[in-house]
Amino acid sequence: MGVVRKRSGSFVLKVNPILCDGFGHCHELAPELVDVDEWGYPIVATEPVSLSNSGLLQSARYAVRGCPRQALSIERSNDTVKPQ
Amino acid sequence: MIDAGSLPRVLHGSEGRPLSLAQHEEVFNGATSFNVMHELENSGLTGRGGAAFPTFKKVDLLRLQRGNNKSVVVNAMEGEPAAHKEFALAAANPHLILEGAQVLAGLIGAKQILICVARDNPTVVNNLNRAIHELERRSLRGASIELHTPPWRYVAGEESALVHWLNDNESLPQYRPERPSILRVGRSPALVDNAETCANVALIARFGAEWFRKLGTEKSPGSTLVSLSGAVERSTVLEVSLGTPIRDILAAGHADMAPQALLLGGFGGTWLHGQHIDTPYANEYLSEFGAGVGAGVMAVLPREACGVYETLRIVRWMANESARQCGPCAFGLPALAEDLTSITHSSKDPRGAYERLQSRCDSIEGRGACRHPDGVIRLVRSALSVFADDIAQHIVGRPCSGTQRPKHTIAIPTLEHEDELIWE
Numbered sequence: 001m002g003v004v005r006k007r008s009g010s011f012v013l014k015v016n017p018i019l020c021d022g023f024g025h026c027h028e029l030a031p032e033l034v035d036v037d038e039w040g041y042p043i044v045a046t047e048p049v050s051l052s053n054s055g056l057l058q059s060a061r062y063a064v065r066g067c068p069r070q071a072l073s074i075e076r077s078n079d080t081v082k083p084q
Numbered sequence: 085m086i087d088a089g090s091l092p093r094v095l096h097g098s099e100g101r102p103l104s105l106a107q108h109e110e111v112f113n114g115a116t117s118f119n120v121m122h123e124l125e126n127s128g129l130t131g132r133g134g135a136a137f138p139t140f141k142k143v144d145l146l147r148l149q150r151g152n153n154k155s156v157v158v159n160a161m162e163g164e165p166a167a168h169k170e171f172a173l174a175a176a177n178p179h180l181i182l183e184g185a186q187v188l189a190g191l192i193g194a195k196q197i198l199i200c201v202a203r204d205n206p207t208v209v210n211n212l213n214r215a216i217h218e219l220e221r222r223s224l225r226g227a228s229i230e231l232h233t234p235p236w237r238y239v240a241g242e243e244s245a246l247v248h249w250l251n252d253n254e255s256l257p258q259y260r261p262e263r264p265s266i267l268r269v270g271r272s273p274a275l276v277d278n279a280e281t282c283a284n285v286a287l288i289a290r291f292g293a294e295w296f297r298k299l300g301t302e303k304s305p306g307s308t309l310v311s312l313s314g315a316v317e318r319s320t321v322l323e324v325s326l327g328t329p330i331r332d333i334l335a336a337g338h339a340d341m342a343p344q345a346l347l348l349g350g351f352g353g354t355w356l357h358g359q360h361i362d363t364p365y366a367n368e369y370l371s372e373f374g375a376g377v378g379a380g381v382m383a384v385l386p387r388e389a390c391g392v393y394e395t396l397r398i399v400r401w402m403a404n405e406s407a408r409q410c411g412p413c414a415f416g417l418p419a420l421a422e423d424l425t426s427i428t429h430s431s432k433d434p435r436g437a438y439e440r441l442q443s444r445c446d447s448i449e450g451r452g453a454c455r456h457p458d459g460v461i462r463l464v465r466s467a468l469s470v471f472a473d474d475i476a477q478h479i480v481g482r483p484c485s486g487t488q489r490p491k492h493t494i495a496i497p498t499l500e501h502e503d504e505l506i507w508e
Contacts, residue, residue: 016259017410018453037447038419041411075261 010048010081011074013060017041019071026072030063032056050081085114085291088298092323093307094283095176102211105218108179114290121147121191126293128305129285133159133243133278134350134379136304136367139285142275145264146192151272154194156227157250158185160201160208160279161234163241164350165497166381169309170201170279172321174208177283178215182229184282187289189227192275197229200246202236209233238351238405242454243267243276245407250274256407257454280309280380301327304366308377314347314384314493315340326377327364334361334384345385345470347494349378351398352459354466355391374466389493390484392474395467396424401496402460413457416448420464430481438479442468 013033015026022040026033033056035043049056057074064072086096097103097111124143130136146154158181160170173181185197199216201208209231216229232250234240240255247267249255266273277285284306288296297305304326310333313319317338324333334341343358354375356363363369367376385391403417423441426432445461452458468475474484 014261016261016453017412017451018259020411022411037412037416038444039411039415041415041451043447043451073261 007051008080009051009076009078011051011057011060011076012046012048013044013063014073014075015042015044016071016073019069021069021071023068025066025068026063029066030056030059033060034063048077048079048081051076086112088291088295091299091307091325092176093287093299094180094280094309095172095321095323097177102175102215103177103179105179105215105222108177108183111177112180112287112290118289118292120187120289123288123293124191124285127288127296128293128303129281129288129296130304131278132280132284132308132380134352136377139277139281142277143188143191145266146273146275149192149266149273151268153196153270153272154192155196155198155269155272155274156185156189156192156194157243157246157267157269157274157276158197158199158279158282159241159243159246159276160199160212161236161241161246162202162205162208163236163238164311164379164381165238166313166347166383166495167311167350167379168319168321169311169380171205171208172309173279173283174201174211178211179219180283180286181212181279182215182219184284184286184289185229185277186226187285188275188277188282194227194275197227198232198250198269198274199229200232200234200249202240203233204236237407238402239407239454239456242456244454246276247274256409257456259453299325301364301366301368303368304377308365308380310337310365310380310382312337312339312382312384313495314382315343315386315389316384319495324365326366327369330356330361330363330365330382333365333382339384340386342387343384344387344389345391347381347383347385347394347398348375350381350459351402352456352463353378353381354462355385355395355470356466357470358385374462374469383494385493390428390474391467391471392424392428392478392484394494395463395471396421396428397492397496398494399424399460399464402456402463406456407454410452410457412448412451416444417457417460419444420448420460424464427475427478428483430478430483434479434481438475 027036125140129139162170234249244258300306346356400421406413408414423437426437
């Protein structure tokens with residue numbers, strides 16, 4: 001709280017397609033990262049996002065916590081990506 | 085010892101009945117004083133199950149894993165309906181498969197060998213069962229060998245589905261996000277290899293890498309089994325040196341020498357246009373046309389058949405074979421089949437269906453837990469490019485004569501519930 005940390009590295013939102021039942025909550029909670037196909041299943045952005053992009057990281061966290069099937073996870077890596 | 089430049093290698097001595105253990109040792113006798121790991125690295129053997137992953141890398145990865153009950157899983161499931169190579173291999177010399185599995189077990193330190201054969205292939209089961217009993221009577225040293233018979237399904241031959249069957253008796257593919265992923269039987273790591281790969285490992289352990297490299301090309305050495313079907317005199321399994329021109333393979337199998345196209349790799353493979361039949365049969369040459377050796381399937385499509393219609397039949401069957409675990413596969417593949425139907429029969433807005441098909445291919449790709457949907461999409465895309473002229477005719481409402489009098493060229497098992505296919 002109140003502490004701003006400069007984070008290096010990146011994250012990718014990953015979906016387990018077997019667990020996913022297409023509730024669509026992730027699209028509601030993180031529309032920047034998750035698109036929906038014609039059957040309501042998520043199309044998750046595959047390119048890594050910089051961890052310093054706190055807005056996207058926060059919405060990815062909301063999506064992970066909001067998934068009724070707990071099918072989403074955030075995968076971190078140390079590769080740095082240029083923030084947009 | 086078999087002469088290095090001669091074929092057949094793994095199908096050696098296939099007259100009449102499978103070789104017994106004594107015959108096997110007589111046929112394949114030779115020096116065995118190699119450092120097998122070193123020879124395996126130099127041989128450049130790639131997996132024959134379809135992905136063509138270097139076997140040495142896989143063995144090396146598994147060797148460094150911890151676990152006190154590691155296992156070697158031999159995949160002889162024959163998931164591809166058009167492939168018969170495991171049948172031919174088990175009918176020629178099942179002991180070669182077992183020997184290769186024992187060599188691999190020695191390399192990674194495995195305590196058990198699990199051989200998986202679909203229970204729908206009783207001949208393969210019998211041949212391997214007899215060989216296992218023969219081997220057990222001989223000696224009790226080394227890893228224990230067990231035969232497992234999961235039911236046959238297309239996806240049951242996928243490696244994670246196979247391991248899932250061994251663990252929980254469910255032939256369903258698993259989600260494996262981390263790469264490289266290590267499959268586990270029980271708690272210990274398992275090495276999953278195709279039966280043909282095991283047979284080649286046995287040959288390398290006996291005769292060495294230099295002998296193995298006498299056939300094949302620089303990048304893909306050795307020989308491979310090709311299941312030839314479609315417009316041929318008789319469906320056969322041939323053993324060919326990798327890099328043989330496809331024309332020679334067709335001639336050896338008494339096939340139609342001026343085919344419209346060839347289905348390479350399997351039902352999740354690609355079409356190759358008939359004008360490219362002088363290409364050498366190896367991944368580095370076929371990749372120019374987006375094709376590959378895959379699981380060794382080669383189905384010949386004659387000129388009078390309709391390629392679009394055959395693709396539709398395959399896609400419809402593949403959609404039915406989906407395990408229905410992942411939404412993009414369970415809903416997407418029937419949708420692809422539906423689009424292809426309206427293109428093939430020029431009904432229900434074929435032009436819209438064509439555009440929808442392409443956008444659906446892009447949206448489904450890479451979103452399943454296993455590679456089943458990706459294989460279907462590869463087939464559909466190659467059909468769209470190889471049969472582009474045909475499809476243009478279909479779209480404007482002039483379907484070719486092959487659709488009017490459907491003659492089934494590619495042998496596909498009958499659908500169990502054809503009317504239940506599109507389930508939404």
